Amino acid sequence: MTGGAPSPDALVRALTDADGVPYRRRVDGGQRLESSGRQIGALLDLAEPPERWLDYVHSADREDVRAAVERAGSETTTETYRIRTDGGRTRWVRDRFARHDDDRIEGILFEVTQEIAHRESLERDAELLDDIFQHVPIHVYIKDEEARHQYVSDHIDFPEDLIGKRDIDVGFTEPESGRRAYEDDMRVIETDETILDQEEEYPAVGECDLTSKVPIYDEDGETMGLLGATRRITERKRAKAELERKTERLERFVDIVSHDIRNPLSVARGYTELIEEPDAEPEYVEQVEQSIHRANAILDDVLALSRQGSAEIDPERLGLSTAAETAWSHVETAEATLSLPDEDLTFRADRSQLARALENLFKNAVEHGPTSPDSQAQQDAVEHGPTSPDSQAQQDAVEHGPTSPDSQAQQDAVEHGDETVTITVERLDDGFAVEDDGPGIPPEERERVFEQQYTTAETGTGFGLAIVEQVIDAHGWEIDLSASSSGGARFEITGVDVVGSGDD
Known part of the structure; x- marks a missing residue:
């Protein structure tokens, strides 16, 4: 060789x-x-x-x-x-x-x-793994072929309590969750299946996690366990739900505006066409103005309702009587009267939000004031008048007629009969009440009055009481609707942060 x-x-x-x-x-x-x-x-x-x-x-x-x-x-x-x-x-x-x-x-x-x-490489890998497990901001773990925890990151409290245990051995808040997690582990280990971004909800504690699990192999290619990562996504889920809620509300508002604002604009357009006629009445211009005012009112209420959910509450010390008088001055009250409590109430609330709530409660009482039987028959005739093409212009003139002093008095008679509504603001031990002596709200309708677009008044937008409810909820108060002693509507707002004489 x-x-x-x-x-x-x-x-x-x-x-x-x-x-x-x-x-x-x-x-x-x-x-x-x-x-x-x-x-x-x-x-x-x-x-x-x-x-x-x-x-x-x-x-x-x-x-x-x-x-x-x-x-x-x-x-x-x-x-x-x-x-x-x-x-x-x-x-x-x-x-x-x-x-x-x-x-x-x-x-x-x-x-x-x-x-x-090779040993140094393993030591470096081990040090890196230890560093990751100490500092990674999520729950990371390695399990053996029996789904027992071998390594657990320090992200959770007491990770050492998990070492050597399977998920079914751990005291889960919900045992069913532990069983499902263990079954997922064994499926990954036995079938080499990968689980990626699986949502796991825990209703008992109101939490939600996102979990991924992959098999890990030894030098011979045999499955020796799994590597898992779980991160809490509760806040992300809540933010997503809130975004979806706001998006849905925005879409609903778009539908509302496109639908409801079309009516007053159509009326304005109809009277604009009538104005061009040689025998046009001067009151037609006033009707156009009223229709535009009506459209603006709808827009104002829709915008207020859309912003209410994200509005910040900045409470300050307020007096009930002063707040009520200020809100009353911003409402078209016709012949209505306001009665204030003999003893004032001092409490903490957001000034502008409270004003909007009171304004809408007052508007609701004025718009739904008392009507006599005679005037109700006249109103029914107005609401259900002829609808033939020839009579349409006449119907428009009846429904949206002129607002001169004489016609305004007739309109007031239709809406309120011979009576005027009285609105009373009353002090309660832990809040206040707003009631009127109008026709009231039937018990079967009281659950619906806080819904958006719910109204029984021709001039109502259907958003006022929905705005009131949002203001009350934002403050953490409660609102209850019942009948007043005179048969009208009574709104009681309780849970208010009442300020005593010695409080700041």
């Missing part, structure tokens, strides 16, 4: 795969080698074995090796350290030796550079 001498690298590989290289070297001085093979020379990139072993030991490890050799006895000692090759490369060796006599040791050298590199 012919061929060249093996290369140093080939000899190193052979040394790595072999049982090691025996040697004998002295204890003193530079630990001169007395017996060794060519493999040690190859280990140091030398054609021949070195003369002094310590000359090739890494300078940082040299004293440790010298001390270990001097301490050596008849029992085998193992030292792992670095050597420097003739070409300046660093290699790791494991040196197993024992004292032969006072001056010599005998041992075997193993080249373990790859082993050390």
Whole structure:
């Protein structure tokens, strides 16, 4: 068999795969080698074995090796350290030796550079994993093939309580949740299925998580467990639900505006056409103005309702009588009267929000004032008049007729009969009440009055009481609708932050 001498690298590989290289070297001085093979020379990139072993030991490890050799006895000692090759490369060796006599040791050298590199890599990975598990802002975990927790991040409280346990062994708030989680674990481990971004809800505590689980494998490709990550998304879910609610409300408002505002604009357009006729009545201009005012009222209420949900509450100390009088001054009250409590109430509320609520309560009472039987018959005739094409203009004139002083008095008679409505503001122990002496609201209708677009008045927008309810809810108060002593409507607002005389 012919061929060249093996290369140093080939000899190193052979040394790595072999049982090691025996040697004998002295204890003193530079630990001169007395017996060794060519493999040690190859280990140091030398054609021949070195003369002094310590000359090739890494300078940082040299004293440790010298001390270990001097301490050596008849029992085998193992030292792992670095050597420097003739070409300046660093290699790791494991040196197993024992004292032969006072001056010599005998041992075997193993080249373990790859082993050390692999171990260091594993140590770095372990340190990185520990760092991740300590600082990752979500719940991360590793489970074995039986779905028992092996590693758990510090994101949750008491992660050590989970080590060695399956989810069915952990005291979940909801046992069913633990069972489902364990079944998911075993499905991932047994079938290599991956679970990504699975929502898990816990109704008992009002929380929601998003979980992902993937199988992990050993060096032979066998499934050895799973890696999981769970993060809490409760706030994100709530924000999403709130966004969907606002979007739905916006779409509803668009529908409301496009539908409801069309009626007064159609009336205005009809009277505009009539104005162009030679025999046009001067009152037609007033009807156009009223229709535009009606359209503006709808827009104002829709915008107020849309902004109410996101409005910030800035409570301050307010007096009930002053707040009621201010709100009353902003309402078209016709012949209605306002009665204030004998003893004022001081409480904390948002000034502008309270004003809007009171204004809408007052508007509701005025718009739904008392009607006599005679005027009701006249109103029914107005509401259900002829609808033939020839009579349509006449019907429009009746429904939306002029508002001169004489016609206004007739209109007031239709809406309120011969009576005028009285609105009373009353102090309660923990709030206040607003009631009127109008026709009231039937019990079967009281649940619906706070719905948007609900109204029984021709001039109502259907948003007033919905705005009132939102203001009450925003303050954390309660509102209750019942009948007043005179048969009218009574709104009681309770849970108010009443301020005593000694309070700031």
